[in-house]
Amino acid sequence: MIRFERVTKRYADGTTAVDDLSFEVAEGELVTLVGPSGCGKTTTMMMINRLIEPTEGKIFVDGEDISQVDPVQLRRRIGYVIQQVGLFPHRTILDNTATVPALVGWKRAKAKARAAELLDMVGLDPKKYGSRYPDQLSGGQRQRVGVARALAADPPVLLMDEPFGAVDPVVREQLQDQFLEMQASVRKTVVMVTHDIEEAVRLGDRIAVYGQGRIEQFDSPGAVLGNPATPYVAEFVGADRGLKRLSVTRIEADDLEEPPLARLDESAAAAAARLRAQGARWAVCLDEDGDLHGWAGVDELALAGDAQVGELAHRMNSWVPVGAPLKTAFGVMLQHDAGWVAVLDGARFLGVLTPAKLHEALRRSVDADALGVSRDQVEFDSVSDA
Numbered sequence: 001m002i003r004f005e006r007v008t009k010r011y012a013d014g015t016t017a018v019d020d021l022s023f024e025v026a027e028g029e030l031v032t033l034v035g036p037s038g039c040g041k042t043t044t045m046m047m048i049n050r051l052i053e054p055t056e057g058k059i060f061v062d063g064e065d066i067s068q069v070d071p072v073q074l075r076r077r078i079g080y081v082i083q084q085v086g087l088f089p090h091r092t093i094l095d096n097t098a099t100v101p102a103l104v105g106w107k108r109a110k111a112k113a114r115a116a117e118l119l120d121m122v123g124l125d126p127k128k129y130g131s132r133y134p135d136q137l138s139g140g141q142r143q144r145v146g147v148a149r150a151l152a153a154d155p156p157v158l159l160m161d162e163p164f165g166a167v168d169p170v171v172r173e174q175l176q177d178q179f180l181e182m183q184a185s186v187r188k189t190v191v192m193v194t195h196d197i198e199e200a201v202r203l204g205d206r207i208a209v210y211g212q213g214r215i216e217q218f219d220s221p222g223a224v225l226g227n228p229a230t231p232y233v234a235e236f237v238g239a240d241r242g243l244k245r246l247s248v249t250r251i252e253a254d255d256l257e258e259p260p261l262a263r264l265d266e267s268a269a270a271a272a273a274r275l276r277a278q279g280a281r282w283a284v285c286l287d288e289d290g291d292l293h294g295w296a297g298v299d300e301l302a303l304a305g306d307a308q309v310g311e312l313a314h315r316m317n318s319w320v321p322v323g324a325p326l327k328t329a330f331g332v333m334l335q336h337d338a339g340w341v342a343v344l345d346g347a348r349f350l351g352v353l354t355p356a357k358l359h360e361a362l363r364r365s366v367d368a369d370a371l372g373v374s375r376d377q378v379e380f381d382s383v384s385d386a
């Protein structure tokens with residue numbers, strides 16, 4: 001969708017901001033450009049909508065060499081969100097949001113209806129906020145209006161320059177979550193500049209890590225964190241990249257262990273005898289559909305005589321859905337002071353994740369990224385197997 005071919009930008013004073021850059025962004029992909037101040041991220045992005053012209057090389061958007069496209073026409077196909085938002089202070093939020101559709105000649109009513117729809121999508125009730133002016137909103141709310149406005153004419157491409165940079169960390173995380181949710185449904189091709197590696201990892205399908213004027217590594221968040229291409233990238237992503245990696249590695253069914261199990265309709269005494277024979281001290285209790293109900297201790301089952309397991313099972317709150325990041329599972333373990341968490345697909349119980357399995361999943365995913373294969377193809381020798 002966006003292709004850079006050997007693009008260089010030298011400013012009049014001789015600064016080489018971008019040096020011989022080639023990369024591609026696929027349709028519907030979200031790529032984050034991350035790197036220290038002054039490394040050429042903004043220059044890269046502003047060349048895509050021709051606010052800056054390259055000195056050498058070519059840029060293609062949707063197969064078209066953009067140097068041959070009228071810049072005004074080009075920008076109508078490319079939404080642009082900047083940190084300072086740039087809302088018109090004397091226009092209402094609804095009018096601000098409808099700016100681009102109105103410019104490209106949509107009928108007034110249609111433009112306003114579209115603006116209201118977009119405000120709703122970014123989490124601002126158009127009835128409540130549509131008639132306000134920008135200075136009557138919080139920084140985070142203004143930022144949402146900026147995103148809504150950029151999407152209003154439904155451009156296939158969205159450029160975002162530090163879109164969440166000006167808000168506090170909590171609001172920032174909310175805006176990021178909401179943006180990801182929205183992106184999952186609108187699937188724009190997005191190029192986002194940030195200097196925050198956490199944000200780059202959280203939002204990007206792929207990340208371009210910039211050194212001075214060049215991309216040092218262009219890869220998935222997992223690969224950048226697990227296998228930094230150069231010492232520079234390793235340094236930039238930080239010594240805690242293992243921790244960061246927890247948030248981008250998702251739980252798969254193959255990562256799980258099967259714990260001792262008991263059925264709710266089983267007799268407690270029979271279940272206790274069976275579990276003791278296996279050397280188990282507790283069991284996860286499932287209903288007849290295999291859905292998670294809770295857990296029970298073997299000693300309490302043994303004491304319960306002819307009661308059913310279901311009468312003794314405790315509710316269990318330490319569970320996570322399959323596909324959740326390992327970090328979520330780790331957080332739940334800590335929150336409930338538990339040695340494992342149950343993993344569910346809907347309500348169905350799939351197995352448990354233990355700290356050893358969590359480590360194994362992380363290790364496998366690092367190796368899988370290095371080898372370019374899926375995680376289940378990686379052999380793993382665990383200490384506990386020895």
Ligand SMILES: Nc1ncnc2c1ncn2[C@@H]1O[C@H](COP(=O)(O)OP(=O)(O)OP(=O)(O)O)[C@@H](O)[C@H]1O
Binds near residue numbers: 017035036037040044
């Ligand atoms: N108009 C200009 N004239 C001369 N040099 C410029 C101009 N604009 C940017 N530069 C220089 O080009 C280099 C890259 O700047 P750019 O704004 O692309 O960096 P950046 O990675 O986006 O940085 P930041 O995170 O601080 O915004 C910097 O050294 C900057 O000083």
